[in-house]
Every structure is written in C-alpha cells, then in structure tokens.
Amino acid sequence: MPKLIPKRLASKQENTRLVTKPELLSPAGNWDCARAAVENGADAIYFGLERFNARMRGKNFTVADLPELMAYLHSRGVKGYVTFNILVFSDEIDDARDFLRSIIAAGVDAAIVQDVGICRLIRKLSPDFPIHASTQMSATSEAGIAFAKELGASVVVLARETSLNEVAAIREKTIQAGTEVPIELFVHGALCVAYSGQCLTSEALGGRSANRGECAQACRLPYDLYSDGKQVDLGNRRYLLSPQDLSGLDALPQIIDAGVATLKIEGRLKAPEYVAAVTKVYRQALDSAWLDYIGETENNFVEFDKEEGRYALEMTFSRGLSDGWLNGIDNQALVHARFGKKRGLKLGTVKSIEKDGVTLQLEAPLKAGDGVVFDRGRPDEKEEGGRITSVDTKSDESYIRFLNNSIDWNRVNPGDTLFKTSDPALDKELRQSYQVEQPNYTRPISASVYGEPGKPLTLEIRDDEGRVARAESTEPIQEASKRPLDSETLRKQLGRLGNTPFYLDQLDNQLQGDCHFPVSQLNQIRRDAVDTLTTLRRQPLRWRLTDGATDHPESQAQNPEPNDSSSARIIPYLRSFEQLEAALELPYQELYMELEDPRKYKQAVQLVREASPEKQIWVAPPRMFKTGEDWVIKQLTECGADGFLARNHEHLSSLSNFPLRGDFSLNVSNHLTAEYLFERFQLERLTASYDLNATQLAALLENTNAEQFEITLHQHMPMFHMEHCVFCAFLSDGKDFRDCGRPCDKHQVSIKDRTGMLHPLKADAGCRNTVFNAKAQTGAEFAQDLLNFGVRNFRIEFLNESPQEVRETLDRYERLLAGTLSGQSLWRELKLINQLGVTRGTLRER
Template sequence: MIKKPELLAPAGNWESFVAAVENGADAVYLGAKTLGARAYAGNFTLEEIQEAIDIAHLRGVRVFVTVNTLVKDEEIGRAAKMLCSLSEYGADAVIVQDIGLLSLAKELVPELPIHASTQMTIHNSEGVRFLEELGVKRVVLAREMSLEEIKTVKQASNIEIETFVHGALCISYSGQCLLSSMIGGRSGNRGHCAQPCRKMYELEKDGELIDTDGPYLLSPKDLNTTEMLPQLIEAGVDSFKIEGRMKRPEYVAGVVSTYRRLIDRYMADPDSYFVSPEESLVLEQLFNREFTDVYLEGTSRTGMMSREQPYNRGVVAGTVVGYNSDDRRIIVELSTELELGDGIGAEGLENAGENITRMVLDGKEVDSGTKGDVVEIPFFEKVRSGCFIYRTMDRSLMDSLKKTFTSPKPIRKVPVSLRSEVAAGSVLHLEMVDADGNAVSVDSDYVVEVAQKKPTTQEQVIQQLSKLGNSVFEPLDMDVNVTGDVFIPIRALNDIRNLAVSQLESARIEKGRRNPKDSCKAPDVACEEVHPDKTLLVVSVDDSRRLEGAIAGGADVIYVGGEVFRGREPMDMKEAFEKCRSEGRKIYVNTPKIVSDEDMGHVQETLKFAKEIGFDGAVVSNYGTFRLAKEAGMNVVADSPMNVFNMNSYASMKQLGAGSVVLSPEMSLSQVEDVAQCGSVECIVHGRQEVMESRYCMLGDLFSTGAGCSRMCEDGKFELYDEKEYCFPIIMDNDCRMHVLNSKELCMIESIGKLVKAGVAAVRIEARTMDALKVKKVTQRYRVALDGKKKAGKCKDITDGYTSGHYMRGVL
C-alpha cells in the first residue's frame, strides 16, 4: 500500500505560518530568531514559537523548528535552553546540522525527535544508517540526489526520508559552500548566506573570455516536481518539503495549496493524476527563475541554470511593439490579461519590475487589458521592440491568496462528533470527540426542565450545539436524544457547547506538550588528558610527483587520494605506501567528499586494500564513508567538510570513533584555541580552499555538443571572475562534479607559531591543486616554521595572492 507523504511547508514569519496551516500543510518548519539557517527571514521569538505550536496542534499540524546552523561555543548554553524550551512546548522535531548539537539534544531532551538537516550533506545510504544508529528520526537528503538514488536510500533505511519538492536550489551541496563566508564573512553554515551564486560572473579559458549566453553562471533554476510527484510518492518518500522561508506569505499559500491538491489527487486516483495548466500557471506566477527537476531525473549538465537573470521571471504577458519617449510608456501587445496593480518586468533588464499604475487602450484609460489588446503602460526604462514583458505579480491572485491567511474565521477545520442525552430533571450533558481520539465530557449547571408551553425540539438542540462558530471544529455527526417534553434556554445550550469546545481545544494542545526539565544546562565537554608533543606537518596529495615533493619538503604525514580530478590518474596506493614507509612517513588514504551509493563499493574496496597493506588510517569527509572506515577498523581522520565547529562537535566525533578531527575552515584562531584544548585537532593552513562542490557540470553544460561530454575540462585552465574581478579557478573530477576554488590561497606561515602554541596537533597543506615544485617549496617553509630553527619567511615569498581565511576574522 502506498503511503501518503507529509506536505511540509516553510514559515519565515507569522503570516506565512498561518498561510501554511490554512492551506493544507501537514507540517510547518520555522526558525527562532537565532541558530536557524535563514537568519534574514523574519523568524520567531520563543514565545511566538510556543503560540505557533499550540495553534498548529489545535489544527492537527506538526511543527518542526530549525536549529540547523553551526554553533559557536559561546552559543551552546543558549542552544541548550532553547532545546529544553522547544521540548516543553511540544515541538514535533528539531532540524539540526551541527553534530555536537545533535548529541546535546539526545542527552538533554531524548524525547524530542531529531531531523538531520540537508546541511549535513547526507547523500548515501551509509550516511543515513549512521544517523539512524544515533537515533535520528528523519534525514533531509541532499537536493542533488536522483529519483533512483532516493529509492535506493529509502529501501536501505528504516527511518523517515525527506526531500525537497519545490523552490530555490543551491548550486553547491548544502553544508559545503564557503563562497559567501570567504568573500564577505557571511557564512551559509551559520544562516547568513549572502547568495553570491546569484551574482554575475565571467568565464575564462586560458585567459580568454568565453561567451556564456548570460552572466549568472552559478544561478540555478527553481525546483518544480509537480510532474514527478507520482514517482516520488511511489519511491516511499515520507515528507515533501517546500523551500521558501524567505518568501512572502502569498507564495506559501499558493504553493502549499497547489501541492496539497496534487498529493490528494494522486492518492485518490493514481492512474488519473494530472497537473492542470491553471495549477502550473499559479506556481509559475508566484515565483520562478524558470523550473527544473534535472537532478531528480539524474541529469546534471543541461537544463538546470538560469543564466539570463537570477530573479523572478513571472509569466510572459506580452510583446513590446513600441516606446513612447515623451510619456515614458511602453506599448505592449498583450498575450494574457493585465490589470492595474499587477507587477511587470521587461526581458533583459536587471530591474525586477514596476507596478502598473495606469493603462491606456485606444486613447482611453482602462483598468485592465486582455489578450490581443495593444496598451500603453508607464515604464521607467526604455525597452526595445520585440522584447517580452513579464507579469511578475498578479494582483488578483495575490488578493485571493491573502484572504486565506487574513480571514478572522479559521478555514482549516477539525471534524468532531457530538453526543448528548437530554431529559427533564437531569443536567445538560455533552460529549465531544475528534478523529484523533481526544474526547471531553461536560455537564452544565442547568437542570433540564419540563416544558410548560412550547417544548425545545431535538432539531433545535442539534442546531444550537452544531453552531461551532469561529472555533476550529466542525460537526461531523450529531447524536442527540431528547426524551419527553423539555425546555432548554438557548443560553444553556450555548454555554455547554462553548465549554466543550474550550476543553477539547485544551486537550488537543496539552497532548503535545512535555514536562519541563529540572535542569537544562549543557554538560561540560570531557576533554582528553593527553596532548601531542609536537605539531605534525600533514600534506594532502593526489599523484606521485606531489607525493615526492611533500616528502622532500619534510612532511610528517601524507594524505593520498581523494577525488580524481580530470586529466589525472588515480594514485598507485601500494607504490605510495612503500615510498612513505621507506622515508619513515605516515600515510593515510584520502576519500572523496561526495560518494554516491553507486561509488560506495569502490570506496569500500579502497579502504579494505589500504587496511591490508598497512596504511595508518583513512581521511573521510562524509558520515557514510566515516561509517565504512570505522567498520573496516581503521584509524579515522574526520575531515573539514564534516563541519566540526565547536567543542561539543569535536567531542561527539571523538566519541563516535574519530582518531583525529580537522576543524572547520570557518573557525577563528580563538575558536581553534578553545577546541584544541580538548585533544587532537588538525587545521588546514595552506592551499586553495574549495568554496563549492557542485553536481552541476558547468563546462559540460556550456560546451556540450549534444553527442555527450566534450571533455572540455581536460583541455585548458578555466576560471570564474566576479564583478570585482576576483578569480575563482574551476576544476572537474572524474564524476563530473565541479569544484570551485577560492580566489586567494590560504597562507598561515606567518602565524604558525600561534597555532602551535594553541596546542594544534597537526597543520595541513592542501597541495592537490599545486604544482609539484611548489609542493616541495611550501612544505619546506612550513617545516622550517614548525621546527623553529630559522625564519620561514613571508606568505608573499611562496604565493602571489593570499589570505588568512577566517583565522583572524571568524564568521557571522
């Protein structure tokens, strides 16, 4: 039997919350004023969250609260109090990214369900199993997964699976984007993303500008899965998530109501499922950068990007046939209806549009125009003939949607059954029961009298008791028996009905609440007693030439492998092992950041082989490969993409079996100092930091000939330039994933003493994107700096453009 999925709606403010509830959402996700991944949404105070939970539970709707950012150590106490409050209020789950916060929630409020945020980058079955073993109730999968991959994960797991079905897409895997924080200190992992992906870029190959048919090279279209909804339901997805906590409430109302109808339509008659043109038009009108579902289809090269403009397109409303310069009016031949108050925009203009304040048809002012009319409309910018005009906002649609969340009477109703036995000489008695099994039984102070004149009829009693007015209840059935001739004042019937309504409302609300905690203090982190005698120098390489450079430069530890970039061959692991051992160096096998279920078998074999020949351990970057490496009995280094950002997350990873932990590159030096006191930590100190990893293949998209991959990425050096002319190199791996590197090279050679003093166990040079000769030179300089025998020199001596990353500034 096919299970009906939950429809999960966003709420960035109170109006959006009401819009979601009234338009059919099964659950709503919302955030507090802090610790949520949409810091620029309106969000909710804790008191407002409590009220929202009560209102939702009264209507049979669940509420999930986002606490899905990386948490600074000084925020842990506040986060602990928030978790306890949310549990007491009756939140149905918290959505979490930080592994330390996840562990804290399990310890403080084990009764509060946990959902793993898409920010945790869960994209394979092993990652889901890892979280399942931790007691997580639900995993929000990465947006990049195909329908077949989702099916595989669902079949392999015993916990709930949630996927996005509508709204904005990220170009980078969520949780793995550092572009916003590296450019301006606003971390997406902390809820402060500045959306640099929606800015203009130029692409160069070997220094020459490439024509890209639009400058918004990192701006994806919006997700729309209406046509694929049946397959997603049949795949067993438990929850369909609509993106949009930054969107206006009318958007929430329209998208939620549309998906509500579509889900119900499929469940009622799967064979007759359809999406009407009117429903498609509503979704297109509310917000679109054009629509796509290419990831779900298993495609990552074409049909995904909105390169021409990064904002809402609306729907085509007509074509410009002229421009009146004197009155600054565009002359438009309409292809659909337009009316005063609608918003319009013009093709090719960055200006998102204007509202129509006047419209002239045949020399007369009109309130609206329809298909075929040629109208004049005031428009600030001159637009050339032949351009499309878009209706970016449909006033009538917005007005109708607004009524759904501004009506004083609840639209969403809860069916109840009422039962009453009425007899003279007895108190008036009423029972009210809802479909969830909540029941109340109330008696009035009034004793039913024998009628002296005109008796109160059974129909009159039913009529009065069924007037549930502005309450959320509506009568499903009535069972009222009146014995004999009785008289009951209208007021007595109203009073007992209102009393029953009040008590049933309280019963529905109280059912979800939990007992308050006696104590809600985050426990002290148990730090390790043993610290390393010296700080080790680690170098990450991916071929024999870089390996030789790292050894010659004096590296203590070598990480070999990882993603295989285009134009390169995988390393010979046995040869690398023998070389390191002959030189007295430790060697760890590195694994890719993103590993699909299809590729997990290969990684498993690699780990097994590395274990057999004597590697010192494995470096892992996602929870799936972490689980595999632990199962293989290897010493595990939890790498920086796992976003260990505080003492709690460090302690959690150690408790889960990590031998060493590479700290998040978004941490400041003072934060590093705090965590380093707890044990063995590693910091990346040099190299081109990866600011994005994307399943989208930009080069394949731009240079595809229709006959398959052009392999253009192997033929030249590609770089993105932003509006300030900063250069971001692009490299592709053999799985056609795109890696965008920072515009400047990280260099901490001048501050290495501070990291050593802080107790950092290892510092790492990320050398996989360096020339082999440079690997040796840079490694030598850091060797000198760590040994302290002589001055190691300046950053300018070993790199052209450099940055200290976040060590000196931290992130919002």
C-alpha cells in the first residue's frame, strides 16, 4: 500500500499547491456492489436511498440499511456518501428534512447534493455534516467552486466536461482567492452528453426529469441529421449524441498532477462484476501511478498490467472507451456514433461464413464459452449473437463455431464486425473477489510493542486513519535464557491477520532487555487489539444535529389582487435581429435577447436605444461558462445592456455590479433556493426551474413572493445542452473550433428523432450545442391560475419564428392575459404542446 505522502510542486505562477494521493470512489447500487467495491480497494463508495437520488431506476439502499452499511464500510476503512443529488420541490421540504436527519444521525460520511436549498437545509440541521457539491450543480469554473464553498460544500464534483488543464487552472485561481476545496472528478464510466443538471430532454419528450432521477437516456437513441433542410448521409453513424464511455486510465499521472482529490467511477446502475472490475483496475493503476509520481517503490508491489486492466474494462461494460474531455475537446473521438449500447471488445471483421461458423482474423483473445454479437451497422434492429463452442486458428485466421441453429446466418454478412460481449471466466473471477468469507482487500496497520522483563507486554496498533487500540498482557515478561523475543518473531506473530481487514505494515519494537514471552499469549494480545480496533472503526460518526429552524420565509411581500391582470406584463425573449425589429414595433418595455455571438450584443443594444429611450434590453449570456472564457464576460460588460439574465455561477459573480435576474438554468425548484439567491445576489427576479410542473410551481409560489418570479408561458424547450458539437463532428473533419471551419455559421441544422420530429440545433459562443424541442409548448391553460397566485411577469420565448409569427404569437398571449382568449383556444390555434414544465400538473386553488 503506497504511503499518502504530500508533495509540493511549484506552479507556473510560482505558487505552490499540495498534491496528495487521490481517494478512489466507487458506485454501489446494492449490497453486492458495495462488497465488490470494498473487496477490490475502493476508499469510498457512493450510494442512493429510496428517495431523493438521481438513480431511481436502481435498487438502492434504504434508511433502515444505513446503520449496518456504515458499520461495515467503516470497519473496512471505507467511507460512505449518500447521493441526495436531485432538485427538491417546496412541498417536499418537510419530508427532505426528516430524511436528512436520519442520514446525518446514521453517521454517513457526507451527502452529495445538487439543490441549493437542500445545502441550506443541511446547514440548518447540522453545522458540521459534510456536503459534497454534486456534478449536477454544474460547476465549471472557479466561480462554481466559490459558490459551492459558500453554501457549505467541503468537496466539489466538477462537470464531466472539465479538462485537466482547466482543473489545474481552477485550482490555481481558487488557491489565490482563498476559496479552494478538494476537487472530485469522474474518471471512468458512462458520459452524459448534456451538462449534468442542465438536461431537459427526458422531461421535454416524456415528462420524466433527469434532475429527478428519471433520465430516459434519449441520448442513446439513433437520430438523422438535416442541414439546410436536406438529410446528411451519415452511413452507419446515426447515434449522434451517444458518447463513448470515459476511461481516464492513461491520464492518471496528469490527474494526480492537476491536484484532483477524488477519482470517481460512474455506475450505480451497473452489476457488481462491473464495480469489482473497474475498482480493481483503478486501484492498481492509481497505486502504480502514485508510486511513480512520488518516485518511490515498495516491496512486493505488483506492477499494473495495463492491457489486462483495459480488457476487464472493455468486457464488463463498454460503448467504446475514450478520454472524454480530460485532454480537451475532440469532437471526432468523443462520439463514434455507431451504437449507443454495450458492445465490449472488438474481435475483427467477418471474412467468410461457413456452416455454423465464421472466419476472421482475430484482434483479441477468444475462447469457447465466450459470448459474441455480430454488428452489421444497425444496432437498433435485432442482432445475431451467442456463445461459441470452439476456436480453430491456422496461420493468422480463426474459424469460430457456434451451437447448431443458434445463429440466423441469413442476417450475417461478410464485413460485419464481431464483438466479444461476455467472458464467463472473467465474470467468475470477479464474483470470487467479493463473494468471500474473509477480506480480499486489506488495509495497513502499524504496531508498537513495549515492555521489559518483570512488566506486562503492551501492544498498540494504529490504522491509517489514526485510530489506536491497545492491549496488555496479564502476565509479566520473563527474562530470556536462550533466544530473546526479536523483531522477526514479533512481525511473524503480529502479522497473522488473515481473517481480518488488516495487514501489518510497520513494526516498532520498543522492548527493553532480553525478553521472553509465550507465542500463544502474544497471539491473544494481537486478537484483543484487533477486536478493539474493529469496534472503534464500526462506531458511527457523531455529527451535530439541531432542531432545525423553520424553512418557511419569515416575511412575504403582499401579492397583488388575484383577479387583477392589469399589472401583468409579457417579456419577449428573442434570438435574432429580425425578431428584435418586430418586437421593437410593439409596446413592450422590456426585451430579452440571446445571440450566438456575444460581439453582436452592442449592435442589438444600439437598435433598442434608437427605437425608444424608454425600452430596456436584457441580455441572456451563454448558458455555461468555463474558466478561461473571460472574453465573453468582457463583451457583456461593454455592450451597454440594461441588465443580464444570470445563467450560471460566473454571471452571479462577474456581473454582480449590473442588474441581474436569475434564469431557469439556476434550477430554482423550492423556496429555500429562491430565498438564498434573492438575498445573497440581490436578484431582481427569478425564473422558476423548467423541472416544475404546474402543481410543483404552485407549491413554490405559495411560499414566496410570486411577483418576484417570471414564468415562461411559451418556449421551445432547450433539451440537450452539451459541450459536444454536432456541427463539428458530422459536418467537418475538425476536432474543435480551431479546425472545423465553423459550419454552425453557414448552415441551419436539426436532428430528426424516431417519431419524425425535427429538433433545431443551435451553437453558442463557446461552441456548445443546444437541441431545442421541435414543437413549442405553452402553459396558456394555467395563465389565469398563475395570475391568481400573484404572478405578474410572463416570458414568451422564440427560436426560429419569423417576425410575423412573433407578432401573432405575442398578440394571442396579450389577449390570453386580458381574458379575451382562452388557454385552450390559444394552444389549439398555435398547435402547441399543452403543458407547463415537465408535465401539465394541476394548479391548486389558493
């Protein structure tokens, strides 16, 4: 076991940073997965409970499991983190409080949290319980770190889209600013193509929210690509939005050097064999990389076999492996687009077909009993595959035979690709690693022995977390007449820890004089000390728990009269100069503007100023910000806008001297979040999260001042928001904006789903892509109810609509709020999706 030795390095800015060996964090969806992680070397596991977690499709643990689970983990020197990583609605806060109290009381090591309001609630319940900011919080810069730290987070999980260069830059900047916290980074597993916490696809298409643990994985489906109205010939590359799985194996030295504190493995829905394999591979690889990094070697250390490790990763689950965004953006490598499900290891291309078998040149090992599948480029259709009975190799070709009648040979052709999907021998080996009666993975203890003839022998053992257990003999040490007790004998007897979770690392022999002591008694002292240490480790952590102050707002501004719609206002949200010119002809005092190129905002502001000095233009900056994109902020601050929609942590910080309103991407789903953002950042208004349906929105409005909220009544839902650039990947040969030729500036692009809907695709200043729902949706049916709740600010968003469509749509919504047009008539006339937020819901009466 490598020593946890800190190493100070000089940065390029002559600053120093402390680099320590990263923690290895594994997923656990059930008890078998937890054991698989522990027995293969995880330092910590993360797991969900029966409520409030982002993997509700999994089995998960229950609150009742926590005492036993935490005692088991801690006895093995492993930490346990509960995932509380979803948005929570206002009418769930009381349940969330009770749930959190149980988690904290059970001695869990930390909670991984997405919701700002839940962070606040945890701090009301406990001043010292650790909070880890989830990747769902969309932290992509030093501003995200500062935001999370101020909420009480002691660890921040960065967005998967963060490169190692950006990680290093973020660390340097937070060190300088005094806002540094340990950084956690995903190093292996499935990659979400959309920014976590910013994906609205499942809810837009199926009423299931990814921010509520109900992701429908629409990114793994095939799509057709259309450019300027014509279908692009993609061949067999139809899985446009399905990234290969992440593997940071080759980047471990750079990950360590960047100062990452925790390496996170994705996979709470995966099988225990997957957890065992990936944990074991990364445990060995990390230990090896750390020894190389600190320039040390260890006795009995087995060098990591990278080829063997990669094979295990490919076989247990793989859609193909890439380094994701760790080494920066490479749109050609991220998404191969040929399939969106597990494939395994490529064996080669079928050369010929014979009776009950095929001939090919094998690119990887294969044996009888292994499972394979034939890939003919249509993974959405039924595929042929099965277990093989024999492999006969002559020269460089192999003949692979299958069971009689197990393959429909009419559906297999020369040129098909053969993949190995199953290795029963490997699966058996992995199961044996965690289905054990005594620990498979052990952790170091050090031992100190004290005494002299005539006095008792004292043994102290210490684990790697600093716990100390002591045992003392009842009989005194005798004077040795022949062979005195030496360090070799002590190490031999004290190292007999076979059925315990420990191994003896260091021995400090402090015996004085020539000592004789019976081996049987020495063994008993060892057992007593180990039992005491194990008991100490199993004891639950004691976090401070308070009664928890009420979460309801102390004061609430008086809402306007329920039926008074005269003060209601519409704010058009525009995305082109043509739309802006149309809106300027109408009597709207406030306009929102979002453009792909921030350099054009100055021109938009000038148009508004020329049209009327009384009109205001508020700018919607790019939805995400990554460290190093300061040029965008400079364009914003110099454009002369009346204010900005704050859409991420950087906007809350860098634009704080300007009037700000919080946009939907801040994920305001409960009143605790709303109160914090209003008070801390002095926002004028907030847009409620699009995860809220009408019922959940009602719960939020009941606990806040509804006049401070904007409700989006009409929009094309922004579904996927992603670092992956479809324009670059499929309309160019380039890796990123430097060599792609910028097809996004020249073409109107959309993707077509299996229902025939053409969803528009837009790029922003950071070359990030957003897929918008082809069909606009409306909350018109709920407009009167929202007025009754006191809402007075309504947003109408446009995407590609013509100026005439802008005018006609705004006119209808004006008549809707005036009560001269019904909600049903409006959505029928415009042929819109009739829902507000995720699903329709039902607004409660006040």
